Amino acid sequence: MKVVFFGTPPFAANVLSFLLENGVDVVAVVTKPDKPKGRSRKPVPTPVKTVAIDHDPQIPFFQPEKASSPEFADLLPPFDVDLFVVVAYGEILRQHILDMPRLGCINVHASLLPKYRGAAPIQRCIIEGEDETGISIMHMVRKMDAGDIIRVEKVSIGPNDTFGEVEQKLCDLGSKALLEVIREFEKGNTSEVPQDESLVTYAQKIELEDCEIDWNQSAEAIHNLVRGVNPYPGAWCFVTTNGEKKRVKIWSTRIVSDVSDTPGKILSCDAEGMIVSCGEGAVRILELQLEGKKSMPPGELQRGTPINFQI
Structure with missing residues (x-):
């Protein structure tokens, strides 16, 4: 199964590393452009780009300003892709991108959907005093974090657990769950459950x-x-x-x-x-x-x- 991986921050980089280590055929990687940092303002690659190049310097990677741009869309069809995997990419993908792969696009979201849709689910969950969270893997639709659920895995939050600690738990949990879901796609064994829209809450970006x-x-x-x-x-x-x-x-x-x-x-x-x-x-x-x-x-x-x- 040919997979294109979309992601940007360390959380996504750790997931990508796990998939590559376990033999998933990642034929291309999409991440955000390098950003200038430090006093020198030298462009620094995203963690996902670093992982991809360290694994295989020849792996095709793309860094569009906007993944939904027509120019970017023209680059992907030659890969004859089965599945797009999206983990904390940092952009809502448009429908023509979602329709590209044969089996669609799946997303790993760090909350128990439909609770905490949005940019900062782990942080908002802890700030709200929740004692449980988890990973939701969904089939992506145009609406943010609203797709049908393929897999849910839960984890407890201790009374003194920090964002960083919970994020690492979810990264480990999500990586394993995602690998299992990809294997299920290969066998044609996936099933999906719609989200209950009456239970939706949102996790806005932390300012x-x-x-x-x-x-x-x-x-x-x-x-x-x-x-x-x-x-x-x-x-x-x-x-x-x-x-x-x-x-x-x-x-x-x-x-x-x-x-x-x-x-x-x-x-x-x-x-x-x-x-x-x-x-x-x-x-x-x-x-x-x-x-x-x-x-x-x-x-x-x-x-x-x-x-x-x-x-």
Whole structure:
């Protein structure tokens, strides 16, 4: 079975690597264009492109600005493709692209569809305090994340699990499930179930302002935000230090439910962390990062650069 793989970020790169290692015939790879990074602004390839070239320097890969452009569509028919596999590609594909492969296009989505359709399902799921998520593999349609479901695999979310940790669980789970689904397509054994539109929720892209901590919220809500955007973009707030207003990122917290005071007030700071009061309860900050400094335990920061949170 000939497969064209569409994907861009590390999550997709890990899935592609697993498929290649297990003998899936990936005849071409489609990813986003290289982006300038760093001070030199040197173009850097996407993780998916790096994996593809490392596996086979001769593998055809395409980096269109828009995969739905007529110019790109003209490139693929010679491959006589059976299946398109799409994993976090970063673009909604138009119908003429979806109709190209003999068996259609399938997508690996990191949520239990129809919940959390959209760009940030893992982060939004954790921020909302869910204790379970999973992988949904669907047959793609023009509407975003709305296709019939071929396979669902579930995974639990621990109370302190971060976005990065849950993403890795789902990557491992999704890679294995996707390989099994591809093998089922080869045998003609797939079956599909329509999504229940009455249960649809959406996971909008995480913006910088979504990551700002509001100390008037409950300790649980703040803790979920911190772990839901770790390792990126990172939860943040403003502090005052030496008379200056600076931004601090908070990377790790725990809930402290038996204390409460004015929201944003530092109640204590020792080797076990910094306890900060919230609208309900408090959080113990285990790791933070003042702008311009490395990440460190709060006690270490307070000894050198004392801070106070701004409300």
